[in-house]
Amino acid sequence: MTQPTRDELERAFAELERIHRTHLVPHGVRLPAPGSARAFQLAVLWHWRDRPVHKNEISEIVRRELPDAAPDQQVRHLKRDGWNITGRGSHQLADPYRPSPEFANEQARRRGRLDASTFDELKAAFGNRCATCGAVEGEPDPRYGGGTTVLDQGHQDPAKPADDPANIIPQCANCNRQYKDDFVFDDKGRAYAVHGINPVRRASKAVQRRILDYLRETLEGET
Ligand SMILES: [Zn+2]
Structure with missing residues (x-):
């Protein structure tokens, strides 16, 4: 097996970084710092995701990039950080889109949307995506292209207090x-x-008539 080049490792890590941001941040999985031994371990596993990689192979490549790194690289730290890595001795990053089941169970108790005390935490609970269309913060809008997506505090129910965090x-x-x-x-x-009447205004005459019939039926006698 030809060892992955530095470029290939960096590409693998960049891919994982993107997956992490949209799929793993909500679960609290920790991304290793770029250029660290753990980052290289992860990149090696992703580069060879089709097969288990022996820990000696991982150590060899990490030490090629970081000569001062420990001779015996421990993949279990990545598991502790939440990465879904299987095997002992030989390891495989089976599914980068989900945290390991153990980690997910652990986190489920601690996290939750309503636990979020800052907007950043709330955004993280939504995968740093627009709750409505899925546009990813900091990336181009998938529908309009160009520009970068900025996430605002939207109100779930406009009738409820705007400053209630549970309504954001x-x-x-x-x-x-x-x-x-x-x-x-x-x-x-x-x-x-609907909360406002604009969607009704924009509806076709046929729909407006259906709405009128419905309202007559349900509100009849109420007022
Ligand atoms: Zn949106």
Whole structure:
């Protein structure tokens, strides 16, 4: 097996960094510092993700890049950080999109959206994505291209207090502007009820008529 080059390792790590940001940050999995021994371990495992890699092979490559690194590289630290690595002696990064089951169970008790005490923590609980459209903070908007996605504090239910943290969901500027206060969102950020009448105004005459019939039926006699 030809050892991965420095470039290949850096590419592997960059890929993992991206996956980590969108899939693992919400679970609290820790990303090793770029250029560290653990970062190289992880990059080696991802480069050879199709097969288990013996720990001696990992150590050899880490020491090629970092001559001062310990001769016996310990992959278990990565496991402790939450990475879904299987095997003993030989290791494989089986699934970079999910934390190890043990780690996930541990974190599930400690985390939760309502535990978030800052907007940064809340954003992390949503994978640093817009709750409504999934645009990733700091990356180009998938629908409009260009620019970089900025996440604002959107209001899940415009009827509820705007300063209640339980009423905040991260939304990209586009969604926040587009939906205004017209909708109530569920806790996954999907619009599920109208709050303003603009969506009714924009509806076709046929739909407006259906709404009118519905309202007559349900509100009849109430007022
Ligand atoms: Zn959005």
